[in-house]
Amino acid sequence: MNNPFKLLGISDDVVNAVKDLGFESPTPIQEQAIPVLLEGNNDFVGLAQTGTGKTAAFGLPLIELIDFKINKPQALILCPTRELCLQITSDIKNYSKNTPGANVVAVYGGANIMQQLREIRNGVQIVVATPGRMLDIIGRKAIDFSSVKYVVLDEADEMLNMGFQEDINDILSTTPDDKKTWLFSATMPPEVRRIAKNYMDNPTELTMGTKNAGNVNIEHEYYLVRARDKYAALKRIVDFNPEIFAVVFCKTKLDTQDVAEHLIKDGYNADALHGDLSQQQRDKVMQRFRDRNMQLLIATDVAARGIDVNNVTHVINYSLPDEIESYTHRSGRTGRAGKTGISICIINTKEVGKIRQIERIIGKQFTKAELPTGFDVCEKQLFSLIHKVQNVEVNESQIEQYIPRIMDEFAELSKEDIIKRFASLEFNRFLEYYKNAPDLNAAAGDDRGERGVRGERTERGSRGSDGYTRLFINLGSVDDFTRGDLLSFVCNNGKISGKSIGKIDLKGVYSFFEVENDTVDSLFTNFKEVQFNNRGVRIEKSGDAPVSSERGGERRSSGGGGGYGGGRREGGGGERKSYGGGNRREGGNAGGGFRDFSGRSRDDKAGSTGGKREGSGERRRRS
Numbered sequence: 001m002n003n004p005f006k007l008l009g010i011s012d013d014v015v016n017a018v019k020d021l022g023f024e025s026p027t028p029i030q031e032q033a034i035p036v037l038l039e040g041n042n043d044f045v046g047l048a049q050t051g052t053g054k055t056a057a058f059g060l061p062l063i064e065l066i067d068f069k070i071n072k073p074q075a076l077i078l079c080p081t082r083e084l085c086l087q088i089t090s091d092i093k094n095y096s097k098n099t100p101g102a103n104v105v106a107v108y109g110g111a112n113i114m115q116q117l118r119e120i121r122n123g124v125q126i127v128v129a130t131p132g133r134m135l136d137i138i139g140r141k142a143i144d145f146s147s148v149k150y151v152v153l154d155e156a157d158e159m160l161n162m163g164f165q166e167d168i169n170d171i172l173s174t175t176p177d178d179k180k181t182w183l184f185s186a187t188m189p190p191e192v193r194r195i196a197k198n199y200m201d202n203p204t205e206l207t208m209g210t211k212n213a214g215n216v217n218i219e220h221e222y223y224l225v226r227a228r229d230k231y232a233a234l235k236r237i238v239d240f241n242p243e244i245f246a247v248v249f250c251k252t253k254l255d256t257q258d259v260a261e262h263l264i265k266d267g268y269n270a271d272a273l274h275g276d277l278s279q280q281q282r283d284k285v286m287q288r289f290r291d292r293n294m295q296l297l298i299a300t301d302v303a304a305r306g307i308d309v310n311n312v313t314h315v316i317n318y319s320l321p322d323e324i325e326s327y328t329h330r331s332g333r334t335g336r337a338g339k340t341g342i343s344i345c346i347i348n349t350k351e352v353g354k355i356r357q358i359e360r361i362i363g364k365q366f367t368k369a370e371l372p373t374g375f376d377v378c379e380k381q382l383f384s385l386i387h388k389v390q391n392v393e394v395n396e397s398q399i400e401q402y403i404p405r406i407m408d409e410f411a412e413l414s415k416e417d418i419i420k421r422f423a424s425l426e427f428n429r430f431l432e433y434y435k436n437a438p439d440l441n442a443a444a445g446d447d448r449g450e451r452g453v454r455g456e457r458t459e460r461g462s463r464g465s466d467g468y469t470r471l472f473i474n475l476g477s478v479d480d481f482t483r484g485d486l487l488s489f490v491c492n493n494g495k496i497s498g499k500s501i502g503k504i505d506l507k508g509v510y511s512f513f514e515v516e517n518d519t520v521d522s523l524f525t526n527f528k529e530v531q532f533n534n535r536g537v538r539i540e541k542s543g544d545a546p547v548s549s550e551r552g553g554e555r556r557s558s559g560g561g562g563g564y565g566g567g568r569r570e571g572g573g574g575e576r577k578s579y580g581g582g583n584r585r586e587g588g589n590a591g592g593g594f595r596d597f598s599g600r601s602r603d604d605k606a607g608s609t610g611g612k613r614e615g616s617g618e619r620r621r622r623s
């Protein structure tokens with residue numbers, strides 16, 4: 001009876017409408033903003049992230065304040081993008097579905113203007129518009145804003161970023177002086193502050209969370225990789241998160257298209273969203289993403305603005321935005337409506353400074369994450385498969401007829417054998433792809449970064465960089481070593497300073513590292529008796545034979561270390577070759593993505609377990 005929206009002053013018709021949408025109680029911004037806005041006599045500034053429920057925070061009071069008996073525009077909502085415009089329009093239509101006489105129109109570019117003009121002529125009270133098209137319609141003298149009482153500037157910072165300042169000025173000049181202006185913005189740069197000052201009279205200000213802060217439900221992580229390993233790193237992150245449903249941000253349209261094309265070629269269920277696509281194409285892509293027929297949406301900042309898709313698990317910054325402020329908007333695509341989300345940046349060593357700047361703006365710290373090893377990915381995928389088996393819905397009536405024959409086929413096999421074989425069906429393919437997967441983590445910090453650069457040269461051959469000798473050690477990530485651990489281990493036991501160590505190349509059962517030439521002898525002497533977990537630690541010069549990336553290294557390891565993957569020693573490091581180094585993948589699946597692992601070609605996937613990573617030609621609904 002005492003519905004919390006009703007307690008805030010919302011009428012029954014609207015309360016019932018939001019109940020139908022599943023809104024049981026107001027979000028914090030709604031709780032605070034609705035009573036203030038319902039008074040209807042003040043300007044307002046709301047600092048709120050996208051995903052906090054701000055559309056209802058201003059939408060519900062607007063519906064209460066407008067006189068729907070009068071068929072004239074009384075509220076104008078300006079927002080930066082067509083997507084957001086459509087979203088707001090649809091939300092407000094939903095909120096007002098029980099309100100007699102309520103008419104809302106969406107005015108945006110890239111769509112038939114005649115239809116929009118017709119709707120306006122038929123009479124509307126709430127106009128939701130992007131600035132460009134709105135000005136066009138004003139220019140045609142096709143709308144009368146003399147009755148406008150409320151103007152909402154939604155995502156004001158984005159509108160300014162997109163250069164709409166002049167347009168906004170022109171539009172607002174056609175509205176009455178005594179209207180009230182409500183401004184919402186995720187961030188509060190000086191330009192937005194200026195708008196607030198110029199257009200508003202002593203506005204009530206509400207801040208949800210800290211100013212410019214990101215959503216509290218979002219965790220922020222960064223992965224440090226060499227620039228050329230970026231694409232491989234992206235794939236590895238995706239592979240390590242079998243249930244990922246993500247927006248991947250690139251800086252340019254070209255990058256967006258390029259990354260999407262490579263992912264599709266590699267068998268991932270991905271597509272691009274950018275400004276070079278026609279509106280129809282963009283709508284199609286968005287619809288597929290909304291319906292979860294696609295797992296990875298690769299987008300530019302502009303195209304992704306206003307995307308309101310719930311349950312996005314990750315935002316991946318394939319490249320950092322030029323405007324640091326844009327990071328808040330990007331990350332706001334996840335962690336919506338009370339859900340949690342992870343925002344990931346894939347960066348090179350030169351970009352760590354930018355991460356620190358972002359930290360200052362969002363008031364939250366990033367976690368430096370390590371890219372999982374090939375082994376980790378295999379394990380994760382294997383158990384994801386096992387869990388799918390546990391949870392799969394069995395169609396008893398359909399499968400029943402085959403059971404006797406299946407039992408017959410398996411008659412000779414024990415339960416354990418069947419399980420092993422069944423799991424291997426997928427697992428072998430994972431191992432095949434990741435058998436030589438390189439460590440993609442780059443060294444942290446500027447000095448470590450330089451080591452990385454030096455190391456890049458040496459990866460193509462086994463000689464150390466100038467003044468350095470490249471050494472083999474029979475310890476690696478399977479011993480739970482990170483690069484930092486290995487650095488301390490070598491320094492402590494070899495009694496040398498960290499400064500004497502060059503590039504560290506952490507592998508699975510072994511690693512390589514460089515040391516200054518004049519410390520090599522003492523290092524060997526000091527390492528004579530060193531043990532790790534009751535195992536002798538072996539250090540050797542890595543020899544002069546060219547080490548072709550992972551391949552030579554793997555062979556090298558055959559004598560020592562043991563641990564995982566005894567049979568993983570043929571073939572090249574497909575992952576590295578696949579993209580970043582300028583070498584596009586040449587045809588086929590060699591070294592390529594996930595499709596290989598799934599054990600499914602594009603043609604034989606239908607009916608198999610996941611429904612993820614379908615190629616571009618065959619996209620199925622998940623689950």
Ligand code: AMP
Nearest residue numbers: 023025026027050051052053054055337
């Ligand atoms: P917004 O910030 O307006 O884009 O809203 C983000 C998401 O939260 C949308 O999917 C809304 O439908 C949803 N939402 C808004 N208010 C509520 C509420 N009170 N309860 C549950 N979900 C809400």
